Amino acid sequence: MTGQSLEGKNVLVAAGAKNLGGLISRRAAEAGANVAIHYNSGSTRPQAEETLAAVESAGGRGVLLTGDLTSPEAMAALFTDAAAALGRIDIAVNTIGKVLRKPIVETTEDEYDSMFDINAKAAYFFIKEAGRQLNDGGKIITIVTALLAAFTDGYSTYAGGKSPVEHFTRAAAKEFAERRISVNAVAPGPMDTPFFYGQETPERVEFHKSQAMGGQLTRIEDIAPIVTFLATEGWWITGQTIFANGGYTTR
Template structure:
């Protein structure tokens, strides 16, 4: 990517069916991009198809691709299938994640393994494939969490599972710099999506709201433009974690 625009570029959005990933895919298409929309499993298929329709309505070429990204072979296949449909990928965005709020003493080994597989392992091999396959001058952006800067209870496996992505991002930024590929992570505050409400009590929701500007949660509309900026004019930012949370927390 020599020019700082999404016009005519090819994007791959992991977790692109709905919520933040869906908005990123739609806005990219509105900016002139073609988009490969990944979803994990059958319950998300209808959302992925709706996002595809929006991409096509905006004038972009789109494709819907399914896969469990905790399996590295599936990540490789995802990139290969995206390339086959669109051509060389210019921007790879990974919004995949799983939230669990549970005390350490109640967390099972299976829960631990699943949380680290989804939040860390999938992210690692997404970076690996992107670093192998992206066009020179490409952009890689991973969604993490502002809990990386919080001192709180309950989210040991979520924040813990996302925290390695910061180290993966820094290493990848150095390793891919010779090809002009920037690598960044974006850390939203608690987001106003179904993933958040399923883990919290109404009282805790109100507390989270009280910690940010305007007394509200982070919205997907707050984050998607930051991803777009990092993929275009913000390309010189690399190896960083951008906390975007309305003042919810910092380090």
């Protein structure tokens, strides 16, 4: 983070209360930004308040916002409310995601709809509203998954739900280029968070670890600096999916 200043910038982090989103919110404040922290449900409110306290302790202004971002109306309101609280947004980071590991033949329609609403629909309308409401020269960053470059079983609706985000990202990068807004996706490997462990057996966890450099899962501390880089010195990168996974997989 050294040398990567976000002084005076306004940052919105969707699902910004805990895990990777929480760390991104904190690091943005440490780099000088004001941060709008979105959280999805009341159960996450305590973590959101802890993150807000950390943002303010770092010297930034912060605000907590909530809402079901599978609704385009709620997504539009999120950006509007963030701007009302902090000023027009400069950097929008979407860490929203839901994981399901289940065979195709056992997946229900409701599960399919939920996975695509959270992983694809919300991502699309996040990019749309960012394109409408960000300052010129803004940055849009979406967290996807290294499974976009993997050939595996069980994750059809997760990898499938995240894969359209690459196409949304590329199209938006072209459409927003005139306003110098960069649009990128970051694809971590399996991350060492509760988000991952609930889907896997201990044996599969060890296998995933064995596929990456150092025999470890991706840590949130490995990903947050990449987000900050894309929001600062990495402004010339746009329309890309950056696979940051310790060699777990590649195209």
